[in-house]
Amino acid sequence: MALTSTDTSRYDNTLAVIRTLRDQGPVARVDLGALNGISSATVTSISAELLQQGLITERPPETPRPTGRGRPKTLIELDPNAACVVCIKLSINEIQLVVGDFLGQVRHSEYHAVPTLMLSAEDLETLLEEKISAICAQQLKGFQRLAGICLAVQGVVSSQSGTIIWSPALSFRNAPISARLAERFHCSVLLENDANCIASVLAAQPAYVDCPNLVVIMLGYGIGMSVLINGVPYLGANGSAAEFGHSKYHPDGALCACGRRGCIEAYASDYALYRAAAEHLELPAGDSAHPSEQQMQALTQLALQGDLLAQRIYAEAGRALGYGIANVLALFNPDLVLITGSGVRGFDAMQATMHHAIDEALVAELRGTTRIESCAWDRDMTCMGGIAMALHATDGETLSESQASFVS
Amino acid sequence: MALTSTDTSRYDNTLAVIRTLRDQGPVARVDLGALNGISSATVTSISAELLQQGLITERPPETPRPTGRGRPKTLIELDPNAACVVCIKLSINEIQLVVGDFLGQVRHSEYHAVPTLMLSAEDLETLLEEKISAICAQQLKGFQRLAGICLAVQGVVSSQSGTIIWSPALSFRNAPISARLAERFHCSVLLENDANCIASVLAAQPAYVDCPNLVVIMLGYGIGMSVLINGVPYLGANGSAAEFGHSKYHPDGALCACGRRGCIEAYASDYALYRAAAEHLELPAGDSAHPSEQQMQALTQLALQGDLLAQRIYAEAGRALGYGIANVLALFNPDLVLITGSGVRGFDAMQATMHHAIDEALVAELRGTTRIESCAWDRDMTCMGGIAMALHATDGETLSESQASFVS
DNA sequence: TTATTTATTTTAGTACCTAAAGTAAATAAA
DNA sequence: TTTATTTACTTTAGGTACTAAAATAAATAA
Numbered sequence: 001m002a003l004t005s006t007d008t009s010r011y012d013n014t015l016a017v018i019r020t021l022r023d024q025g026p027v028a029r030v031d032l033g034a035l036n037g038i039s040s041a042t043v044t045s046i047s048a049e050l051l052q053q054g055l056i057t058e059r060p061p062e063t064p065r066p067t068g069r070g071r072p073k074t075l076i077e078l079d080p081n082a083a084c085v086v087c088i089k090l091s092i093n094e095i096q097l098v099v100g101d102f103l104g105q106v107r108h109s110e111y112h113a114v115p116t117l118m119l120s121a122e123d124l125e126t127l128l129e130e131k132i133s134a135i136c137a138q139q140l141k142g143f144q145r146l147a148g149i150c151l152a153v154q155g156v157v158s159s160q161s162g163t164i165i166w167s168p169a170l171s172f173r174n175a176p177i178s179a180r181l182a183e184r185f186h187c188s189v190l191l192e193n194d195a196n197c198i199a200s201v202l203a204a205q206p207a208y209v210d211c212p213n214l215v216v217i218m219l220g221y222g223i224g225m226s227v228l229i230n231g232v233p234y235l236g237a238n239g240s241a242a243e244f245g246h247s248k249y250h251p252d253g254a255l256c257a258c259g260r261r262g263c264i265e266a267y268a269s270d271y272a273l274y275r276a277a278a279e280h281l282e283l284p285a286g287d288s289a290h291p292s293e294q295q296m297q298a299l300t301q302l303a304l305q306g307d308l309l310a311q312r313i314y315a316e317a318g319r320a321l322g323y324g325i326a327n328v329l330a331l332f333n334p335d336l337v338l339i340t341g342s343g344v345r346g347f348d349a350m351q352a353t354m355h356h357a358i359d360e361a362l363v364a365e366l367r368g369t370t371r372i373e374s375c376a377w378d379r380d381m382t383c384m385g386g387i388a389m390a391l392h393a394t395d396g397e398t399l400s401e402s403q404a405s406f407v408s
Numbered sequence: 409m410a411l412t413s414t415d416t417s418r419y420d421n422t423l424a425v426i427r428t429l430r431d432q433g434p435v436a437r438v439d440l441g442a443l444n445g446i447s448s449a450t451v452t453s454i455s456a457e458l459l460q461q462g463l464i465t466e467r468p469p470e471t472p473r474p475t476g477r478g479r480p481k482t483l484i485e486l487d488p489n490a491a492c493v494v495c496i497k498l499s500i501n502e503i504q505l506v507v508g509d510f511l512g513q514v515r516h517s518e519y520h521a522v523p524t525l526m527l528s529a530e531d532l533e534t535l536l537e538e539k540i541s542a543i544c545a546q547q548l549k550g551f552q553r554l555a556g557i558c559l560a561v562q563g564v565v566s567s568q569s570g571t572i573i574w575s576p577a578l579s580f581r582n583a584p585i586s587a588r589l590a591e592r593f594h595c596s597v598l599l600e601n602d603a604n605c606i607a608s609v610l611a612a613q614p615a616y617v618d619c620p621n622l623v624v625i626m627l628g629y630g631i632g633m634s635v636l637i638n639g640v641p642y643l644g645a646n647g648s649a650a651e652f653g654h655s656k657y658h659p660d661g662a663l664c665a666c667g668r669r670g671c672i673e674a675y676a677s678d679y680a681l682y683r684a685a686a687e688h689l690e691l692p693a694g695d696s697a698h699p700s701e702q703q704m705q706a707l708t709q710l711a712l713q714g715d716l717l718a719q720r721i722y723a724e725a726g727r728a729l730g731y732g733i734a735n736v737l738a739l740f741n742p743d744l745v746l747i748t749g750s751g752v753r754g755f756d757a758m759q760a761t762m763h764h765a766i767d768e769a770l771v772a773e774l775r776g777t778t779r780i781e782s783c784a785w786d787r788d789m790t791c792m793g794g795i796a797m798a799l800h801a802t803d804g805e806t807l808s809e810s811q812a813s814f815v816s
Numbered sequence: 817t818t819a820t821t822t823a824t825t826t827t828a829g830t831a832c833c834t835a836a837a838g839t840a841a842a843t844a845a846a
Numbered sequence: 847t848t849t850a851t852t853t854a855c856t857t858t859a860g861g862t863a864c865t866a867a868a869a870t871a872a873a874t875a876a
Binding site for chain 1: 415657731735740778
Binding site: 822 | 847851855856860861863865867868869870872873874876
């Protein structure tokens with residue numbers, strides 16, 4: 001008779017095995033059992049299925065002898081070519097396309113300069129279709145299947161409906177982007193906020209694994225945030241949760257790009273810092289409303305080298321940031337707040353006032369034990385996270401589709 | 409051989425049946441199956457066990473005929489006396505003790521005036537032991553077992569460790585209260601924030617069931633908040649999440665009871681409103697730092713009846729509240745914000761400026777579709793929520809202990 | 817060469833669930 | 847009044863998935 005609709009234990013255990021193999025690399029059946037709380041007999045049965053489906057392979061025994069007595073472990077590992085995902089990062093004036101294999105490793109990466117603010121929703125769709133088609137044709141040869149596509153976007157997105165609601169990198173609003181790509185490429189399309197991608201990568205790092213409640217603040221052209229609760233991004237009702245950049249520092253504060261006053265972003269983002277400095281300081285020529293990396297580096301240099309006005313600007317940014325973080329601590333009480341993004345280049349110039357503002361705003365009981373740390377920034381991290389999230393989201397499909405193709 | 413450690417389906421299904429019966433009242437086996445996605449054969453088997461354990465009873469067929477053809481449904485229902493819980497609400501200068509039955513119905517309630525701010529941790533423990541002992545002796549006669557005790561406390565508590573970290577109703581800090589009570593009364597002791605109790609009750613109401621992400625703001629002597637994410641209270645790392653009252657309105661704002669400046673509580677709590685008014689208005693005599701219900705009602709009356717100064721004070725409170733809510737919307741993006749607590753009495757005098765502040769602070773894309781509503785306040789609601797949470801937390805124990813006692 | 821150790825596989829047995837068949841208890845229709 | 851129909855509940859038969867224990871495999875140590 002039929003499988004009970006509520007009994008998902010085989011499915012759950014199989015996914016657990018796949019994910020353990022992805023996280024830990026090659027693992028023996030005994031250890032897979034111990035790690036996941038299942039018997040090794042069950043692991044034998046699950047791995048036999050996965051082997052038949054071509055999702056895993058047995059690793060040939062090492063030539064250098066295994067240590068210890070007894071029958072040596074037979075390591076099994078994911079077949080990196082069993083599936084792949086494509087992740088596209090959409091940021092202001094640039095898109096990045098990355099191919100990741102079934103292990104989550106980056107196998108290909110390319111950047112394109114694109115005037116994103118000029119694009120209509122149709123332009124963007126067409127552009128993405130073109131670029132992804134090219135990637136499919138050139139880069140996906142050895143893979144058994146394309147499991148999914150992840151679109152990592154700054155701003156407010158609805159993952160559920162696949163709609164870009166509001167992105168600082170784009171001029172249009174409310175574009176249901178996932179549906180068309182899913183239809184065109186016959187695979188799952190995941191739409192994610194870029195900060196959530198970064199947070200997923202950071203949460204997996206050994207230094208932060210014991211932080212079930214993790215807040216990641218992204219400083220850059222704008223200011224983004226991700227809140228992981230028990231390791232999963234908190235999205236809110238419409239996907240506009242964690243909009244730290246537009247939480248408030250001061251009721252009648254500086255003007256923000258969003259049109260309101262007093263947002264944290266209006267003090268601590270690249271454009272806010274540059275705007276405050278441009279009037280008074282000698283800085284590289286360029287669009288001062290959309291400062292380039294080079295422009296920002298020049299400004300940061302001034303602050304770090306002791307220019308008093310630049311220091312004052314960063315100090316005030318740090319104060320706003322700290323004040324905003326105080327609210328985050330009072331409301332989320334996370335284990336850890338990590339500050340990263342391209343804007344961390346200036347973190348040393350903000351740090352002191354930031355900590356001071358936090359202490360001034362919160363009593364010790366509410367300040368709690370939350371660690372607040374900064375963390376080096378790597379422009380490829382977003383897509384690494386997107387790949388991981390896309391694989392995680394599509395493991396179930398990969399599993400059932402491999403099964404189907406084997407049966408038929 | 410042994411039951412697989414991962415196979416919890418019978419346990420899960422049994423709990424689901426118990427909880428359905430608690431939420432919906434008497435239900436037939438067919439309907440229990442349909443509601444929980446299990447076959448009625450399984451419900452037959454589960455209900456046979458529960459019947460033997462004495463946790464449910466079959467309801468005798470109704471004298472007025474059931475409508476429709478076919479064999480009439482045999483309704484089963486929880487035995488209200490199968491278990492009970494005691495909930496204690498600890499608020500400033502008052503404690504309430506309530507007995508709830510296995511259905512979650514209040515069976516007994518009593519209030520005691522207690523100078524809570526004068527108590528040491530030991531005093532409190534002794535007092536609670538006394539009061540609970542008396543309740544046990546007098547009120548728990550008909551019940552098969554005391555499943556648990558719930559302590560509902562204003563302020564910051566660690567549910568995990570059972571420690572009261574910081575409560576405005578108490579002078580001491582960091583008191584591990586649960587352990588001693590658990591030892592003394594041989595049952596589970598649940599320590600909960602009062603706002604979480606209220607939120608649990610509200611979330612179950614038909615009007616709000618479609619709000620998986622619910623924020624409840626409690627106005628009163630202090631200002632509390634609860635955030636339910638998918639129906640469960642978000643606690644944070646140390647239990648100090650959702651401290652809305654000490655999130656910020658203004659960097660250099662009014663002095664708060666916590667010792668910091670600019671907290672929302674320093675504008676919109678009872679003591680803040682009364683403090684602002686007492687200098688200038690004729691109000692009932694009394695401790696103006698801890699205004700009584702009567703004092704607050706007098707002040708609210710003035711504002712609602714058009715006294716300009718009182719109106720200005722409430723308007724400013726509304727502005728602070730709205731500003732704080734804007735941050736909550738930006739960070740949590742909930743489906744619904746409910747404003748309640750004894751302080752809602754003055755909500756009409758705050759409403760206009762509150763909404764204005766929210767609109768001024770947030771662009772439409774971030775304002776989202778969140779409903780913001782107020783909701784009538786009932787002083788018994790906290791304990792109703794505490795009972796529900798305690799029952800939910802102890803259903804598993806009740807189940808396994810009834811089983812054990814049946815087997816032996 | 818044999819004993820020991822450890823890993824994996826096979827076997828036997830259990831718990832749970834569902835579908836389908838059987839039974840029970842009512843109303844509607846002949 | 848009897849029979850058919852409908853709906854609810856129970857029993858039976860069959861299937862999946864798991865574990866413990868036994869068997870087998872493959873190494874090292876003695």
